[in-house]
Amino acid sequence: MRALRILLVVAVILGGVFVIVDRLALNYAESEVAKRIQSRQGLTGAVDVSIKGFPFLTQVASKHLDQVDVGVEGVEASAQGRTVRISELTAELHDVRVTGSFSGFSDATADRATGTARISYEDLSAASESDFPVSYGGDGKVKVTGSVELLGRKITRSVLSSVSVVDGSTIRVRADEVPGEGLPGIEEQIREKTDFDRRISGLPEGLKLEKAEPTKDGLEISVTGTNVGLAG
Structure with a gap:
């Protein structure tokens, strides 16, 4: 019985460690994706990335993310040679395929996406x-x-x-x-x-x-x- 209690305690501790490691890895990945989006689009505004689903590490292992929510402020698009500022762009990206490792991925592409862009008057x-x-x-x-x-x-x-x-x-x-x-x-x-x-x-x-x-x-x-x- 004592051995069983010890095993249960160890399992709980390991489970807690896994959750902590999973969340740390998630926070790191969200930060890296935000930096890549800023670089790729040449953005100066804030970029917020939220990767959905738990656990995150199993998604990384399969190189497939169920959903990634992205919010971007101050996107500059162009309209027939003139700059048009999009004050806010939010998007839900589904079935995201990742190429490369989690710590140094080379590309990420979503099968489909929906979102909203807002342009001030x-x-x-x-x-x-x-x-x-x-x-x-x-x-x-x-x-x-x-x-x-x-x-x-x-x-x-x-x-x-x-x-x-x-x-x-x-x-x-x-x-x-x-x-x-x-x-x-x-x-x-x-x-x-x-x-x-x-x-x-x-x-x-x-x-x-x-x-x-x-x-x-x-x-x-x-x-x-x-x-x-x-x-x-």
Whole structure:
């Protein structure tokens, strides 16, 4: 009986040691993956990585991670030659394949990923390349306000616009309606300022834009992807 108690105590101690070692290894891996993502994407903002599943060491042995959650602040993408700041990007990456050893892996690729990118209205206004500021218009719309000169007269209009995603890479903003009040040419001139397409590039390889939703805090864009490069 005493021997059995000793074995139980030893088992508990070894189990505790395993958990500690597993958590230390996990913390180290999360830190290393965050550094690789920063390096790969040339990021200056904070990167947060959370590797799901327990125990972690068995996942390392199989070189397969069930899920990795990534949060990145201040991503700089490009839109037709202009820099577009994505204030926040979060992604869930599933079935991540790791190449190399846990302490010095050479690459990590996720079979599939889902996430959300957020662009502030200030940054969206800058991407529009016009003097018309973009703001939240309520009810899933954005509001674009500005002025044009027509026949020596300054005309100011606010229009509600719909935002959509085209071809998995382009944000499209289109005014639902432009009040013209019978003035010839006013709608065309205002639409030249309010309507725009911006192709977004520079996101992690494998991610594409899925859907855009205006909110009070900015434009939320759903992203999805396959064979997404996590680090390398």
